[in-house]
Amino acid sequence: MMVPAPRLVLLVLATASALAAGSMAAAGPPPDDRPRAQPRAAAASVDWLAPASSTLVAESTHDWNNYAPDQSKVITYGDYQYALFYADDLRLTLSRRNLQTDDVQLVTFPEKLSRPDDTHNNSVLGISAADGRLHLAYDHHGQPLHYRSSVAGLLTTPPATITTAHFNAQGPLVDGGPLEQAVTYPRFVNDPHGNLMLIYRHGSSGNGTTYIHRYDAAASTWSRDGALFSPNGVYPDWENSADRNAYLHGVLFDDAGRMHVSWIWRETPAWPSNHGVHYAYSDDNGVTWFDNDGQQVADTAAGDPIALADDTVVVDIPVWSFLMNQGVMTLDAANEPHIITYVSTVVPATDATKDLHYVHFWRDGSGQWQQDYIDDTGVDLPKIATLTHGEPIRRGDAFVDEQNVLHFYAIVSGALYEATADGASGWSSWTVRRLTEGSAGLLDQGPKFDRVRWQRDGVISMMVSRVQADGELDFYAEEFTLQPSAAPAAPVLSLQPARGQGIELVIDGAHGAEAFRIARRAAGEPGFTVLDADYSRGTMRRGYVDATAVPGTEYTYRVQAVNGTGHSGPVEVSGTIGGGWSDYTIDVDVRIETWSAGVVFRASDLPSVFDNGDFYWWAIQPDRDGGQLLRLIFSGGTIRRLDPIPLPAGVTVGSTHHLRISAIGDQITTWIDGAQIDQLTDGTHASGTVGVRHGSTDGDLARYDNLVITGAGGAVLHEERFSDPTRVPCGSLYLGALRVSPGSRCTLPEHTVQ
Template identity: 35%
Template sequence: MKRFTTVLAGAMVLVTANVVAVLSGPTAAAAAPTVSAASTTTLTSSGRTAVSYSGLMNGESFQQDGITTFNGWQYTAFWDETGYANISRRQSATGAWQNVRLTDYRTTSTDSHNVICIGISPQDGSIHLAFDMHSDRLKYRRSGTGLATSPAGANWSAASFGAVQNSLAGTAMATVTYPQFFAAPDGTLQMAIRTGVSGNGDEVLYEYNSGSWSYVGEFIDGTSFDNNPYLFGIEYDREGLLHATWTVRETSNGSTNHDLFYAYSRDKGRSWRNNAGTVVATAGSNPLDSNATDLRVWPNSQNRGLMNQESQVVDAAGVVHVLQSHLQANTPSITDFNTARNTAVLVHYWRDKASKVWNQRYLGYTEGLSRGDIAVDSSDNLYIVSGHSGTNVLQIATASKASGWSDWTVRNRSAANYMSDPLIDHNLLKSQNVLSIFAPRRGGSVIEVQNWNTGGR
């Protein structure tokens, strides 16, 4: 049975919430990790240049993943100017890029939603690509097995990738957006994807095992309430808990984004629990209500310039971190979304695993219509890489676990050369403490991958 709830205008009292000090800018605390430039390579000089929604088809925050490391090799993907998907790899994030151009499918889109997402199956080493869809039919393809588990001896060519498919598990997927791949600790690869459209959609879950996909079911229901959930992220922790956070949009207008919602699963997305740990939903038969009161962990009303789909990461201790951006507290609401974004600031939310208390810290950094990425190193220090749609500056900020992530410090600001959303290689930072950033240059044709050594403690 579905639980029908009413969205209040941010006037909800939460007993599991803790507001911490608001920061107006970087602090001088010494514990925050440092970064030092290691290398910058040009992935391509022929990236797709069309701009829409203030961004490019290469480099958007909802690319999970747009750049990733597996078994000592780094993988990334991009659209070239002629409309072909390219997938590239290199060894140890320092070698020369090896590129495959997939010329059997050509996009005609100039929509920045139509990104390329990469998933890698730890079970059989297959590489999965989902791409080129914005409320459109699925486009998906995968490689043969072993391509990522035995990369040195593999045939890295277009012939290693199968044909484009428009369905999974025999399910027609005619109206989908935002594919997101993620792997469980036992090696099971899964994909979440939105069905429906902005302001009226659901989240569904698929699972890859033994060379084929199966349908787990719808796990967040938005269409029953004429809204849609936008995931900040969906990711496993080391213990095998699957964490999902999202905001809800009531219409296609970004100004109707509101609130932070959270749920987690102990059984790979079959059943779902609220913040208190109570089972409240089952995928397929009784999905999570997108705007349920018992899933709302931080109130934030409409007209606050809240950007959907910024970023989420889970650290080694099981702490869930969410990067949002919206207007600061005690400032007037603004109904025009673009205007609100001019003064919206980055905000760090995190859930203490033991107490289940959610915390909030304003960081004071602005980004216009762009979105940032939050990631964690092997010591659970945090890194935020963010661009700015107005200044075209790329910024790196860090905070230490030792400080309780209170010592946010800007460690680098670039010249005015970049646009769209930067993407962090989360696996490389967690495993080797190397901050690797997919960074499209202004104009879109040149895409860099920057590597930074980190001084985390």
């Protein structure tokens, strides 16, 4: 294998300040002397995405129909747009939307999603225009290859109605052999001539090989190249790890026919083992590959893949940076690559839920790589339980418009944001705006846009799951177009209790807002006092916490949305912080997946030292001694274990049951499915909040849904149907419920806002 000489200069992300300063990694001369496109002049003003249309594609669909590696989940050919998703019964479904009439047809296949609790499963579409076939790859995360194609001419001579009869049976790609048994993250890619490729990893996270496959439209057959990425090599910085896998940020062809690929290496299945930003290019459709300096590093035809020893790193980011894999890559007007992902500002990082911020890596016209943060690193993004995981931010997608402006969009805490930077500014001056008018539903993992529709029609089209009033997830085609900047829409305000102390002002709506002017007036005061004249500028936050608000005082908040063009009119909302919870009833549906589901009540709001606090813990354990309700009382680090209560015979692992716990004065009563099973007199704790607590030893895993906490007087203190986002700060949303894993424990804020 050819290994170039070491670089003279390499930027090491040892501190946040180095990354924020936009330091450079030496990259040598441009890879070759081909003519390069010249960057266009700066736009007089930046155009922004604006909602254009929203089309219902399907009702009641599966929770997880968007994932970051879905590079081509939605794609356009001719007058039709095609998308792939799973229905609520987990069956694979293809939609065809007529772009002229907006009519939608659905094709439901017999295949079902094999692991519905796998958040990493992805499904993608490909097009071979030469024979008019649509190609489907689906249900992949370490599973055997699932592939089918349409009959010839489906795309080029589309029938009035499509059915399963227009598709061939599921079958192998090449040979169905050993290299099609553990497939992950397939993606279809077309070269500039329309030739179709399929790229996927075979193996596992931390130990996988990536292959390129090529489709022969004349013969309707696939062939497999040699490996593109090899797992081989020894990495000293992760205990001399001897294998790894490449996680792709993107595979793109530029208008000159060059194939660009960027990636990170991962040493084990653990996220902290990600390291390095890597880049290579090919001028012969992915056969021979060159590093950023133009040195050959691989020849797939000769059995020489890209490996750890090759000098492909362009930004040296160490392990324990929580560098996110599978970000996004796009190309600017000069065909220079841009990569956007996120990373911790603290290295080494020990907490994956803190200090994460979006980072932009790009190559300038001299071949050097630059880097800068997109959002304000001085403002932590909120950790909130969302569709898949607990980290606060999500991957997104990016594109460059005709004015050479880079656009990046992503979902953060239930709202969609857009950030832009202009090539004329050196790509380092970012502006962040709120994109959605309201909650974006479960856009949790950052849906990819239809690249064909963007390139052909100038429309950003993406598939979106939205939570409905009944808790179901409907699947929509959402479309946006670039429009001149306008004053932002008015915000939509609500109040909720802040964790710890104070009021949280939740700001929805406000499409186009770059910041918010927030003022407050307490009851009896003559006027408003400005709390923050420029809240959320340069970052992505929906909630403002007023920690100075005191219980019993009514406050009125006045908010204006502002941007560089103008501002909205003022909007007001009023509320009073109520006292702590004392007497209340908890109603919740519980489904135990493994061993136990545990509810805490009258709990001290101290999640960091949870087992040292004061609280009651009732745990349903169907497999303990014939089924028991375990009752424990925690007091300042001591535990009092009460006699267990037998569970009704029908309470089993895998079934859903309604739990009610009433704590009124010193009387604590418990019901399951409407039947009282216990009444206890105990006054150890008189007040406190509600939460969940799962032990780690026995692998406690359970789902919670339809949580309602009602005060003794009948007022609803808290209600959760577990749409995105949820106020419960642990667990993840799964199949319309909160799924809490072993070792998780957290509580709700211990007051109300009225």
